Amino acid sequence: MKVQRQYMLLCLLPCAAAYSTSSARTFVAKRSAVESPVASVVETRLSEDKVDLRTLQNLEQMFQHKNHVLSTSIEEEEARHGMPWKESISADYEGDELLYMSFWDWHLGFMKQNLNNLRLRSCSNGKTDFSYNENKEKKARIVNLCLSSDEYRKIRLTYYDAGDNTQVYNAVLYPDPKYNLPILGIDLLAFNRKKYLTIVDFQPLHSEEVDHATTFEDKLKPIKEKYDALKGRMSSKFYDETQFFSQQMLFARFEDESVISRELFPAFQEYVKTHLDLINDTEANSSNADYVLGRQEAYDTYSAERDPATGLFAAMFGNDWAQDFVHDFLFSMSERQEGFTPAVPNGGRPQPGAAPR
Numbered sequence: 001m002k003v004q005r006q007y008m009l010l011c012l013l014p015c016a017a018a019y020s021t022s023s024a025r026t027f028v029a030k031r032s033a034v035e036s037p038v039a040s041v042v043e044t045r046l047s048e049d050k051v052d053l054r055t056l057q058n059l060e061q062m063f064q065h066k067n068h069v070l071s072t073s074i075e076e077e078e079a080r081h082g083m084p085w086k087e088s089i090s091a092d093y094e095g096d097e098l099l100y101m102s103f104w105d106w107h108l109g110f111m112k113q114n115l116n117n118l119r120l121r122s123c124s125n126g127k128t129d130f131s132y133n134e135n136k137e138k139k140a141r142i143v144n145l146c147l148s149s150d151e152y153r154k155i156r157l158t159y160y161d162a163g164d165n166t167q168v169y170n171a172v173l174y175p176d177p178k179y180n181l182p183i184l185g186i187d188l189l190a191f192n193r194k195k196y197l198t199i200v201d202f203q204p205l206h207s208e209e210v211d212h213a214t215t216f217e218d219k220l221k222p223i224k225e226k227y228d229a230l231k232g233r234m235s236s237k238f239y240d241e242t243q244f245f246s247q248q249m250l251f252a253r254f255e256d257e258s259v260i261s262r263e264l265f266p267a268f269q270e271y272v273k274t275h276l277d278l279i280n281d282t283e284a285n286s287s288n289a290d291y292v293l294g295r296q297e298a299y300d301t302y303s304a305e306r307d308p309a310t311g312l313f314a315a316m317f318g319n320d321w322a323q324d325f326v327h328d329f330l331f332s333m334s335e336r337q338e339g340f341t342p343a344v345p346n347g348g349r350p351q352p353g354a355a356p357r
Helices: 002-021 037-047 053-067 074-080 101-114 217-224 258-280 286-306 310-317 319-330
Strands: 132-135 140-148 152-161 166-175 183-191 195-203 250-254
Touching: 074 101, 074 140, 101 152, 101 166, 101 258, 132 310, 140 310, 152 319, 183 258, 195 258, 217 258, 250 258, 286 319, 310 319
Parallel strands: none
Antiparallel strands: 132 140, 140 152, 152 166, 166 183, 183 195, 195 250
C-alpha cells in the first residue's frame, strides 16, 4: 500500500503545485517556477514517508476541481452519452423503457434537489475515460457518472444495458470522511427478464454499529418491515455478510418483475432519503477523517477483490479495461492484486444466483 500511495502522490504533485500557484481558471498541470507551499509540504511528507489518506483525498479534490471541464453541467454530461436512454442497444429488448432507468432518473433528480454543491468528478484514471463503453457485436453498453457534494466524498452511478439478457443499475455513495457513517450501496440486476437480484444497504464501515458516529439500523428496520419481498438472505459465495453489510439490508432474488415497481422502487427511495437524513442529522467531525477514509479504503479493497461482475466486464470490454474499471473507478481506493484474472461465468454472463456487490 505504501508504494501505491507514493505513486499517487508523485502523480498529483505537479497538480498541487499548479493549483496553489495559479489563479487562472484553466488548470495547467505543470510545476510553476514559483515554489508552491502545498507541493513543498507534499514533498516533505513523501520523503518522510508520512503519507496519509487525508492528504491523498485533498490532492484528489484539488485535481478534480481544477482538471475537470468546469463549464460542463451534469445534464450535459448525461446527454453526451444519450442518457437517459429511451431504448436498448439490443433490438431484442421488450418494453417501453429500460428496466431500471427510472431509478437512475429519480436518484439523480433527488440529488440535484437535495445535495449541497453537487458537482461532476472525472471518470478517468488518467489514461482511460470510463464514462462510456460498448461492445457493438455483443450488444452491450455501460455508462457511468461520478459526482461529489458537501455530504458525499464520492457518488458513482452506473447503468449497464445488454437488452433482455442483462439490465443493471448500480450506485455507491461514500459519505464525506468528516461523517463516520455507512456507505450507501445499491445494486439492481435483471437476467433474461426471468431472474432478478436486488441489494440496497447502509454498508457499515465497522463491525460494531456503535463504532459509527450514530446508529442507523433502527431507522432502517421499520422501512424493511414494509416490504416482504425484500427480506432475503445473501449467499456467502462471494461475500461474508458480516463484513460491510448490515442486518437491515434489502436483499431479494425473485422472478416476478412486478416486485420492482410494487416494492423495490419505493423501498429504494426510502433508503436513499434516509441515508441523506442520517448525514444531515450527524455532527461533522474532521478529527478522525483519516481513520474513516482508511475504513472506506478497506471497503474498496474488499469489494474489488470479490466483485462477481468483474468477469462480465472482462468478457464484454476486455480484461485490461475491466481491471482498471474495477480498481480505478468502481473501487478507486482499492489495492490491486497484480496478476489476478477474473473468472468469466456462463461465457460472460453473470450467474443468476451471484451475490451483488
